[in-house]
Amino acid sequence: MSAGMVATVGLSACGSDSSGAGVSDPVVDLGQLDVGKYSTQPRDLGVPNSEGLARFMEAERLGNVLPLPYEIDPALKFGESNVHAFLDTDNSHLSPMFRWVSETGFADAAKNYIGGFSTLGTSDQSLKLSHDLVNTALLFKDENSAREAAAALSRGDFIHDDPVEPVPLSNHPNTVARWQPAKQIIVAWTPVDRIVLVTIVSHYENAEIGESDLPFLTNLAEKAIDVTEARLKNYRPTPPDQLMTVPVDRENMRGRALKRPDGDSYENVPGVYDQHGALNFVDDVEFTAKAYNENGVDLVAFDGASVTRARDAQAAQKIFDDMAKPDRMTQTVNSPKGLPIAKCFQYKGPKPFQRFTCFVRYGRYASSTGSQQLQDAQQRISAQYALLVNSK
Incomplete structure (x- = not known):
């Protein structure tokens, strides 16, 4: 049983509704x-019954558009099923970007914020041997709010107290980037229309052995920004005044899923994703992508x-x-x-x-x-x- 697929697949057979050659659904009482x-x-499930739910649904839709980390760097083939869609920092489940940048002051800096989605990929299942990328898109009500938030967020604190230095990204003049040499981490904030991209590259292995490679960090950050900006050209955010009108479900997929019981974790809120978006929730992305493609998972x-x-x-x-x-x-x-x-x-x-x-x-x-x-x-x-x- 692959850990990369446990969260997203299953088995069974019963009554009817079978169109696969050679596979039948036995009768079950x-x-x-x-x-x-x-x-x-x-x-x-109808339409959202609260503003918070509507915002979460829009945040989840970002997950179907953002590139997977291994599409940016093929070495980043291991994912993580932790928080991806998220709202405000008063929510108990925070984006993985807050492992590196402080959540303090986020609400004040992110005026007119709707919701965000983070993708995460690592190069090795052993953290100390890996480098990783956390690529986050924060959606705002308008472009001006996104520009102001990018500037304000870029002035925030890092989690660790080690010195932080500014870094120019020559191919991205609208980006503000800062890095923390002791931790081998770079963080970049880029406004793109109604979205702020928060791009975080860290190299755990280099930090462990005392090596420093700023060109590696900046090159991967710039590539992540380029690929993400290209993907966002296909994204049409819902107008803020229409968020409450967009159906919660998609093709009755959640309607046929067991309702999450009270007391279960809501670290990742319920939702429906296309094949691409669902790959954010598996450990072995490369293996799972192959299985999904071969079997027409949509x-x-x-x-x-x-x-x-x-x-x-x-x-x-x-x-x-x-x-x-x-x-x-x-x-x-x-x-x-x-x-x-x-x-x-x-x-x-x-x-x-x-x-x-x-x-x-x-x-x-x-x-x-x-x-x-x-x-x-x-x-x-x-x-x-x-x-x-x-x-x-």
């Missing part, structure tokens, strides 16, 4: 499933479970077959009652985010969910399976 407290009926929903839509049932089955198998850190545990086609695993490694993960497939949809308790994980995947069946 939904009445015999133990779904616990979880709903098995699809939801109509949309992924994240809520109480993830639901991945593949080309057809056969493609969804291939994703499941690839992912729903144990690795050195997991072991197979019992499938849910009445749903032997689902597969569940227990994580045996250190500091588990969730101990149990279950997978299921129905038609062209693959799904995964998990819990710290096996029975709860089994109930969740059973309810998710019934949801997929009932969403035909």
Whole structure:
């Protein structure tokens, strides 16, 4: 079971809705499933019921446009499923950019701010051997607010107390850049229409061994700005006065996903992403991108479970077959009652985010969910399976 895909794929089979050659959906008696407290009926999420939700949805849409770090530097092939879409700094889940720059004063500097999205890529799964890129887009209500925010934010503090120096980026005269030699970090602020790009490049390995390579940092920062500006030409932000009118769901993807229960983490808020955007949430981006392309994945929903839509049932089955198998850190545990086609695993490694993960497939949809308790994980995947069946 690849860690890079656990969050975004699953397995199953049942009733009908199968168009993949050679793959059938066996009949499952939904009445015999133990779904616990979880709903098995699809939801109509309509339009946002709060300004905060509308802003989050717009922030998530940025994730479908921003380049993935490995598209900027092929060495940055490892991702991270931590916070990507975010709002204000009074929100408990902050952008990874605040690992390097202080959140203090953000609200005062970012007037008329709507929402932001951060992408993150590292060159090695061992942080001390890596360099990384955190590429953030902050969306504002108008261009003037973005320009003023870029200038104000660039004067903010870094997290670490080591000296910070200005750095000119010759190819980007509108960019303000500063670097911290002791930590081998450069941060650049660039206004682009209604958006401020905050580009952060850090080289952990050089910092560990006492090496300094400013040209490497500036070159990667400039490339990130160039690629991101080019991608943003395809982005049309929603007019601020229309944010409350844009549907929360996309093609009923979240409607067929298990609702996230109260008490679960909202580190990443529920949402629907296209294939490109969904790759922000996996560990092994290169591997997962190949699997998505080969199997025609076009949309992924994240809520109480993830639901991945593949080309057809056969493609969804291939994703499941690839992912729903144990690795050195997991072991197979019992499938849910009445749903032997689902597969569940227990994580045996250190500091588990969730101990149990279950997978299921129905038609062209693959799904995964998990819990710290096996029975709860089994109930969740059973309810998710019934949801997929009932969403035909």
